[in-house]
Amino acid sequence: xxxxxxxxxxxxxxxxxxSFGARHAQLSLAYGTQVVAGVTPGKGGQLFExxxxxxxxxxxxxxxxxxxxxxIFVPPPFAADAILEAVDAGIELVVCITExxxxxxxxxxxxxxxxxxxxxIGPNCPGLVTPGEGANSxxxxxxxxxxxxxxxxxxxxxxxxxxxxxxxxVWQLTCRGxxxxxxxxxxxxxxxxxxxxxxxxxxxxxxxxxxxxxIGEIGGSAEEEAAEWIARYGTKPVAxxxxxxxxxxxxxxxxxxxxxxxxxxxxxxxxxxxxxxxxGVAATPSEMADTLLRMM
Amino acid sequence: MxxxxxxxKQLLARHGVAVPAGEPCKTVDEARxxxxxxxxxxxxxxxxxxxxxxxxRGKGTFKHGFQGGVKLARSLEEAVHIADNMxxxxxVTKQTGPDGxxxxxxxxxxxxxxxxxxxxxVLLDRATSRPLIMASTEGGMDIEEVAAHSPEKIVRExxxxxxxLMPYQARxxxxxLGLKGDLFNQACKLVxxxxxxxxECDASLVEINPLCIVEGPGGKQAIVAVDAKIGLDDNALFRxxxxxxxxxxxxxxxxxxxxxKHALNYIKLDGNIxxxxxxxxxxxxxxxxxxxxxxxxxxxLDVGGGASKDQVCAAFRIILSDPSVKGVLVNIxxxxxxxxxxxxxxxxxxRETGLSIPLVVRLEGNNVQAGKKTLAESGLTITSGDSxxxxxxxxxxxxxxx
Numbered sequence: 001x002x003x004x005x006x007x008x009x010x011x012x013x014x015x016x017x018x019s020f021g022a023r024h025a026q027l028s029l030a031y032g033t034q035v036v037a038g039v040t041p042g043k044g045g046q047l048f049e050x051x052x053x054x055x056x057x058x059x060x061x062x063x064x065x066x067x068x069x070x071x072i073f074v075p076p077p078f079a080a081d082a083i084l085e086a087v088d089a090g091i092e093l094v095v096c097i098t099e100x101x102x103x104x105x106x107x108x109x110x111x112x113x114x115x116x117x118x119x120x121i122g123p124n125c126p127g128l129v130t131p132g133e134g135a136n137s138x139x140x141x142x143x144x145x146x147x148x149x150x151x152x153x154x155x156x157x158x159x160x161x162x163x164x165x166x167x168x169x170v171w172q173l174t175c176r177g178x179x180x181x182x183x184x185x186x187x188x189x190x191x192x193x194x195x196x197x198x199x200x201x202x203x204x205x206x207x208x209x210x211x212x213x214x215i216g217e218i219g220g221s222a223e224e225e226a227a228e229w230i231a232r233y234g235t236k237p238v239a240x241x242x243x244x245x246x247x248x249x250x251x252x253x254x255x256x257x258x259x260x261x262x263x264x265x266x267x268x269x270x271x272x273x274x275x276x277x278x279x280g281v282a283a284t285p286s287e288m289a290d291t292l293l294r295m296m
Numbered sequence: 297m298x299x300x301x302x303x304x305k306q307l308l309a310r311h312g313v314a315v316p317a318g319e320p321c322k323t324v325d326e327a328r329x330x331x332x333x334x335x336x337x338x339x340x341x342x343x344x345x346x347x348x349x350x351x352x353r354g355k356g357t358f359k360h361g362f363q364g365g366v367k368l369a370r371s372l373e374e375a376v377h378i379a380d381n382m383x384x385x386x387x388v389t390k391q392t393g394p395d396g397x398x399x400x401x402x403x404x405x406x407x408x409x410x411x412x413x414x415x416x417x418v419l420l421d422r423a424t425s426r427p428l429i430m431a432s433t434e435g436g437m438d439i440e441e442v443a444a445h446s447p448e449k450i451v452r453e454x455x456x457x458x459x460x461l462m463p464y465q466a467r468x469x470x471x472x473l474g475l476k477g478d479l480f481n482q483a484c485k486l487v488x489x490x491x492x493x494x495x496e497c498d499a500s501l502v503e504i505n506p507l508c509i510v511e512g513p514g515g516k517q518a519i520v521a522v523d524a525k526i527g528l529d530d531n532a533l534f535r536x537x538x539x540x541x542x543x544x545x546x547x548x549x550x551x552x553x554x555x556x557k558h559a560l561n562y563i564k565l566d567g568n569i570x571x572x573x574x575x576x577x578x579x580x581x582x583x584x585x586x587x588x589x590x591x592x593x594x595x596x597l598d599v600g601g602g603a604s605k606d607q608v609c610a611a612f613r614i615i616l617s618d619p620s621v622k623g624v625l626v627n628i629x630x631x632x633x634x635x636x637x638x639x640x641x642x643x644x645x646x647r648e649t650g651l652s653i654p655l656v657v658r659l660e661g662n663n664v665q666a667g668k669k670t671l672a673e674s675g676l677t678i679t680s681g682d683s684x685x686x687x688x689x690x691x692x693x694x695x696x697x698x
Contacts, residue, residue, distance in 0.1 A: 027632070077534060102532035103420055104457070104498055110425040111457045145601065147631030147662065162577020163601070167631045168684070171660065188576060191425045217577055220422040243580035246565075246587045247596070254561045254576025254598040256531060257422070262440050267584075284588050285581040286685035 001208040002130040002182040003157065003199070004093055004119070005069060005141040009130075012037035012067035012091075014058060014074055014082045016048050021073030024097075024145050025052070028071075031148040032132055032139040037061040039070075058089040069093040071127060071143045079123060080105035087118045095143045096123035096193070103256070106191035113193070120193025124256065126163035126185035137179075146170075146183065154179015156292065157203035159196055160215035161188050161255065165243060165285060169213050172289035181209040188255025190219065196226040204235055211237045211296045213288055214279065218244030219257045219265040224273040231277035239280035239292035242270045297528045300347040302403040303542045304526040308502075311493035313486055314520045316510075318405025320347065327379035330404040331372055338513060339406035342369045344378045346387050347401040349547040356389035358382070359396060365389065368407055375404065400546055408520060413506035414473055415439055415450075416487065418494040427455040429491060431469045435506035461491040479509060482519045490521075497539060498532030501525070551614050558610040560599055567592025568622040569691055570615035572608070574599050574629065582627045585684055591692035594621045603633065608641030612649050623654040623695035625687055628661070635659045635667030643674040654694035655679065658687035 011028065015021040016038025025048060029035050037055055038048045044056035055061035058070065070086045072079060072094065079098040086094040101123050113120060121128060127144015131137035131151035142148045150167055152174040160166040166185050173180060184199050186192055196214060203209045216223035223242065230238055245267035247253045249260040260266050274281050282291040299307075302320040309315050317334060321327040331342055346353050346365035353365035362381040369375035379402055388396035413435030421428035432450045434442045442449055451472040453465045463484065470483035486507070494502040503525040510520050533540050545553050555562030561576065565583070569591045573579035576598045583593035595618065599611050615621060628638050642657060658681035659667045671678050679694065681687020 076531060100531045102498055102535075103500065103529045104495065104532065107420070107425055107427065107457045145632065150631065150661070160577070162575060162580075164573075164575025164578035164629045164631070165581055166577075167629050167661070168578060168581075171629070190420060190422050215577070217580060222422075225423075241581070243577050243584060246583040246593055247580060248563070248565065251563055251596075252530075253563065253580050253596055256529075258576060258580065262443075284585045284685055284688075285578075286585065286683050 001206055003202040003206050003209070004182060004184070005128055005130050005143060007032070007130065007132050007139055007141050008034065009069050009141045010034045010036045010065060010067045011069045011071060011141070011143055012039060012058065012061045012065065014039045014070055014072045014086065016040055016052070016054060017043055018073055022048070024073065027148065028142045031142045032134065033142050036065040036067050058085045058091065062089045062091060067091070069143060070095065072096040072098055074098060076100040076102070080109050083109050083120060084112055087113055087116050091118055093119050093121065095121045095125070095127050097125060097127060097144050099124040101189070103191055106189065110191060121184065122187040122192060124189040125187030126166060128182060128184050130182045131180055144185065146185070150174055151183065152179035154181065155208060155210040156180050157206070157209040157212045158183040159199040159203070159212070160185055161217050161257070162215060162243065165215050165241070168285060169215060169288045176289055176293065178289065178293065181206060188257050190257035195222045197222065197229055200226050200230060204233070209236065211292050213292050214238055214240040215288070216240065216242045216270055217255065217258050218247050218253065218267050219259045221265065223270040227273040227277035227279060230279060234277070237280070237292060237295035239282060239288065239295060240274050241282040241285055241288050242267045242274070243285070297530055297533060297543055298349050298547070299526055299528070299539070299542045300349065300401065300544065301345065301524060302347055302401065304524040305521065307497055307526060308490065308493050308521055308524055311496065312489040313493060314518060315524070316405045316408050316520055316522060318403055320401050320403050321379065322383070322401055324376060324379045324383060327402060327404050328372065328376050331369065331375035334404065334406050335372060340370065341407040342375050343367070343405050343407040344369055344375060344382065345403040345405065346382050346399040347403055348387060348392070348397040348399060349544070350389050350391040350397060352389035352391050353387065356387045359386040359388060365399070379404070397547070408508060408510035408522060410522065411509040411511050411517060413508050415442070415505045416490060416507045417501065417503040418491055418499065419501050421454060424454055426457065427495065429453045429455065429461070429469060429487065431473060433473055435508070439505065455491065460495070461488060463488070479517060479519060486519050497526070498529045498536060499526050500529045501527040551617060555614050558607055560597065560607060560611055560614065562614055563596040564618060565593050565595050567594045568620050569695055570594045570618065570621045570624045571627065572597050572599060572611050572615060572624065573627045574601060574603060578627065578629060582625065582684065585688040586625065586692065589688050589692045591688070591695060594618055601633065603638070605637065605641035605644060608638065609645040609648060612645035616649055616651065621653065622698050623691050624656070625691040626655070626657040627684060627687060628659050630659065630661035630664070632662060634662055635664045636670055639667035639670040643670060643676060646676050646678070654691065654698065656681050656687050656691040656694065658682070658684060
């Protein structure tokens, strides 16, 4: 088991013929992921890499291939439409990689998704990986842009708002011979589909996940919310790191959501919430894996 | 993106929000003409406001000794005297830092007779993913202080984006502010217009502080946005050419402007260890680890996931043009990107910029051995770090030794 995706998950890719989408579609195929369809309006009927059928609409792609997950690589002005197209087609898991979507577009998307059974991950995220059993974790499910080879199949769940910090944590684990159940990048935007807490609940319920690394950063209060729940209902060791302790207030640190405003969303408040909840706090990003392993 | 007060008021006025009569002026002659017109229109007192992207203007001081970045004038001569002492002069406030900002534009406006002050803002509530209107009877004050000391004086109204602000919500806010009769109706209209402006401009924040009941010459009262601040969602600027045209590059750090031309995300800080990192989270974490080991980061710099050689060179030029930089830490986790391409870019950038201060490079990921070999065989003095912690400790130590 793992959470959200398994090596059997059938994936379609919206924006498969764009340069970014095509590159990562190739990498997912090379990783052994079941990429069963691509969607690019106007290119229906063509084949991607001579093997993956391209459709004009998500609905048609899902109907003909049985895809249950979608990765979105379309440019920001069209991303909200792409997400809701996937929701409309009944896709179970929609992963939006696109960075730079207007906040108001995401506010509308979240509202439109109310009551839907689709789960959205992202936007502005690296996606998810459930490592496979082969060499360099080949044969797993890779949705998005994470490097597949850094993973190793195992029992630690990783959830993070940042891509490269996720890779850092995963690599630390793999280098110590510790594998991962699933790694989830929830994205760096202020309005996103899935929160730290949503993923933490899934990890806690997953018998294959024995420990969790939760990586947060300044801005908002999603980390505090997750910590509060863990304090009450957590059943597995959780270690964490919060980035941005040195960030000046009022400045957006790369991610649209990484900003301390009005004294809210500081690294210190999040670290305090982690400590209070019994979450192991890594003093530096170099110690994320070791902090968890000491608790397991 | 931030804009000036006068620009914020223009956007609000365009959506039907009442603002005091006034015009932005870039020269003393323009200021004289506007002041003359406003005085002739029957406004007995004028207010001259320095336009800079920083708060605390009223209590600020100009470097040549002139007191106050916001001043009242009761005659044409006085208005001209004030304009002459503001335009082209450097204003220092608690938010500008000791260098201050040169005032390029002033707003010459009618000074209203204020009866009561309120606070009104529209912002994103991240917890509910919905727009939120906040209003308070405690106008003219720092809203964070009001929130801390008398939270009951702040009313909050969440907006459902499917229907937008409903009229009853505007009425709830006007009622909570204690307004009656004509002022109640005016407030409903104004709240509706402010929300519309915020949504249609893709604002990340609209703050009207103070929102005022003002008294006209005949004793007639009206609700007016006396001050206004608007921040825009950078991600939505592609659909607002008119707002992009309001960007004032003089208000931004020159290095940050240069970085944005190369699609680099750079923020200048006060320390002396520059960092060059891929990924926003890792870039923040790199600053943190420098601080953890006793150093001070000079900047935040995210070169992005697919940085090219040219971008790495541009990034080096930018971080090295900060004169306080005494050492550089490069931290790259090349997941997909080839570490050797990055290493080649670093070597080229070091040669091109003639780097003479300590450089520590931590490379990890795809094709890392080739990358490390490129660095080692370059003949340049580049220290290699094995982990983030190792690299940070090495750069902190090297900078101390300088």
